[in-house]
Amino acid sequence: MAAADTSTLESEHALELVDLRREFADKVAVDDVNLRVPRGSFYGLVGPNGAGKTTALSMAVGLLRPSGGQAFVEGVDVWQDPVEAKKHLGVLPDGLALPERLTGGELLTYWGRFRGLDAQVVASRSAELIRLLELEEAEALGTLVGEYSTGMRKKIGLATALLHAPSVLVLDEPYEAVDPVSARVLTRILRRFTATGGSIVISSHVMSLVESLCDRVAIIANGRVVADGTLDEVRGGTSLEDRFVELVGARDIDEEELSWIGS
Structure with a gap:
């Protein structure tokens, strides 16, 4: 009964991850992630290397089976009805093999x-x-x-x-290695997609890019979502990069470290 109620709730969203989890041996790569992507939104997923972004997106689109939890696309359970779910999905995965x-x-x-x-x-x-x-x-x-x-x-x-x-695009680092002219073309295409009712989820390491494109954003670290909401809610009056560093942490370099550089 609970699963049926959840499915009804997810149908209000383009993409939803419910308690999504993935373990590799003794390592938890994605730790009970919950995300809701409203229809028509441009949603950014950011995090440091190894944070679990690609793993979470791979489970969301049916490329990697989760250890637990569910993923829904337009209300369709990705792992219960993958053929129907993938009719709604357009995917640009990490390390695309063609x-x-x-x-x-x-x-x-x-x-x-x-x-x-x-x-x-x-x-x-x-x-x-x-x-x-x-x-x-x-x-x-x-x-x-x-x-x-x-x-x-x-x-x-x-x-x-x-x-x-498709009605939902999930794009892993779509701007990587794309020149500035092509990036502008890509941006126009993606903006047209959301303007006509489509929904986009992108992962990126470039905070300025996410700020310029996305209306909603989530920050993921150590396999967990540490912030999620509208761009302004997540930034909290500062830049996305500053907020990211505040939540994820950054290692300072002592003056004595790398002292041999330039010597």
């Missing part, structure tokens, strides 16, 4: 057909995404994905996430 011997256009064509989309729809959307994400030259030259730069791989990965017109 077929190396296909061009970007070929990748999108196969990806769309795997998703069950009509061939004409796939062709139209693929051409538009390749154009908007500035991959036309690579496509014209027949460049294989294996020859793409890191930034180009991020962009074609985003294209695969958008192709089936």
